[in-house]
Structure formats: structure tokens, C-alpha cells
Amino acid sequence: EAQVTQNPRYLITVTGKKLTVTCSQNMNHEYMSWYRQDPGLGLRQIYYSMNVEVTDKGDVPEGYKVSRKEKRNFPLILESPSPNQTSLYFCASSRRPRDVPGEQFFGPGTRLTVL
Amino acid sequence: GESVGLHLPTLSVQEGDNSIINCAYSNSASDYFIWYKQESGKGPQFIIDIRSNMDKRQGQRVTVLLNKTVKHLSLQIAATQPGDSAVYFCAEKVAGGGNKLTFGTGTQLKVEL
Numbered sequence: 001e002a003q004v005t006q007n008p009r010y011l012i013t014v015t016g017k018k019l020t021v022t023c024s025q026n027m028n029h030e031y032m033s034w035y036r037q038d039p040g041l042g043l044r045q046i047y048y049s050m051n052v053e054v055t056d057k058g059d060v061p062e063g064y065k066v067s068r069k070e071k072r073n074f075p076l077i078l079e080s081p082s083p084n085q086t087s088l089y090f091c092a093s094s095r096r097p098r099d100v101p102g103e104q105f106f107g108p109g110t111r112l113t114v115l
Numbered sequence: 116g117e118s119v120g121l122h123l124p125t126l127s128v129q130e131g132d133n134s135i136i137n138c139a140y141s142n143s144a145s146d147y148f149i150w151y152k153q154e155s156g157k158g159p160q161f162i163i164d165i166r167s168n169m170d171k172r173q174g175q176r177v178t179v180l181l182n183k184t185v186k187h188l189s190l191q192i193a194a195t196q197p198g199d200s201a202v203y204f205c206a207e208k209v210a211g212g213g214n215k216l217t218f219g220t221g222t223q224l225k226v227e228l
Contacts, residue, residue, distance in 0.1 A: 004158070031214070042204065042218030043159070058215070090158050102149030102206060102216065106158030 002027045004107035006091050012113045013081055021076045021110050023091030031094045032074040033058070033104065034066065036087040043090065049074055081114040088112075127225045134192040136222045138205035141186060146210040150179060150190045153221070154201045162190070162203075167210075192224075200226045 004025045013019055025032065033048040035058075045058030049068040063085055065077040074093075078085060088111050092104040128134045140148070146167040151159040165172045165179045165188075172179050178191040188205055204221035208214070 040220060042206075042220050043216075044218075045215065048214070092158075102147065102151075102164045102208070103161045104159075106160065108156075108158050 002105070004091055004093055004105050006089075006107040006110050008110060009108060010111050012115065014115050015082055016080050019078050019081060019112075021078075021089060021091075021112070023074045023076065023107060024072050025074075025091075025093040025105070026072065027093060027095075027105065028071065029093035029105070030071070030096050031104075032068065033092045034064070034074070034076045035090045035092065036060065037090060037109075038087050046076070046089075081112075083114045086112060086114045124221075125223045125225065127227055128195050129227050130195060130197060132195055134190075134195045134199065134224055136190045136192075136203045136224065138188040138190075138219055139186060140188065140205075140207050142207065142209055143183075143186065144209050144211070145207040147208040148179070148181060148188050149206045149208075149216070150177075150188075151204055151206065151218075152199075152201045153204070159204070195224075195226050197226050197228065200224055 007022045030051045034046040035043040037043050044060050046064050047058050047066040049055045052071050055066050055068050068074055088109050090109050091107040094104040149164040150162040152162050153159045163174045163177050163179050165181050176193045180189045202221040202223050204219045206216040206218045208216050
């Protein structure tokens, strides 16, 4: 089954404790992206990657890091989480955004709470 | 500035009726629009898209209409079913803005039996 998977689905942590949210897709997609979703706000892009070893900042990259060492994986790293990073996070992938920019496949989401 | 918003936060319709969800945008340079559906506890799901050189595009039970004159986008769902209950939101891409999408906040569609 074609899908985007994220782990963990739920995480409660404390301020300053480094964490990684994994994202993996099995569709051989070149483009991957991370978003956060907060009440009253639309999805906001954190980082994106056009291909292996190519990453770039989105709208709200502060406090986050990413890497793209393999085509299928795009982990999101919070080196020192803070309470304002409490949010619902989505990973997404698509073939090549130039073709159909909007047809992104989203993962199920990771709900992160930073105390 | 750019903005993508929705006229109504919640829309309730009877099963079998048609639903119309609206979206306004302010950037006349936007050249591509998308509608997503997000069910409770799930990630967004692509429904349909439309480029700015089109006024209308139809999918399976869904139609997207684009009115560039008033910068308005709508999603019509025919014969709404209980499984259509979800949050629907639009997104736009600005020409020359790379692949960045700006997302709206969403409308909750509730289907009443």
C-alpha cells in the first residue's frame, strides 16, 4: 500500500530534550515536506526537500532541523524543544512538485506536546 | 498581502444534498489552487486542483470553480454522504513563488442524516 508513515504518532516530552520524528514514504517520491498544524492557522511548512541531500527552509523553520540522506526518509529533528513547538505535525511527499504541486500525500500526523 | 481564508467555519448539510464550500484569496498572482479533505485524526487528503487558466474542473462528485475576477474558489460536493464529513481547506500557489503553498484554515462540513 502506497503510504507515508510517521513515528511516533503521539509524543509528550519536556523542554530541551532532543527528539526526532521519523517520516518514510514508499512511493519513490522526490519531494518531501514537513508541516505543522495549529488551531486557527492553516498548515505551515517547516522544511522541504526536493531530492536526496537537497533541503530548504519553509515558512517556520526556527527550532527544527531535517535531513534527507535517503529518498524514502525525511526525519524532523527538534534539538531543544520548547512549549511553542507543541503542535500537530504532518509529513508529506509528492512525485515532483512541478508536475502536480498540490497532490501531496500526507502522513497520519504526529501530535507533539512539549511541557 | 497574501491570504487564503474561508467564509464559513462550519457547514451543516443534509445527506443527499449538495455542499458548497467557499474560499477567498487575495493574491492575484496565484496560479494554482488545491482543495484538501481532512478527516478527524488523519492527514489531509488531496481532492482536486485547478490552474488559473481554468474556470471549472470536475472530479468524482466534486467540482471546483474558480472566479479570478473576485478571487474566489469554491468546492461543490454532489449528493453529500456521511463519509464526506471532514474539514475542507483550500491552498494556493503563487506564480514565481516556487512550490510554496499557502493553506487556509478550513471549513468543517457536517453531514446530517
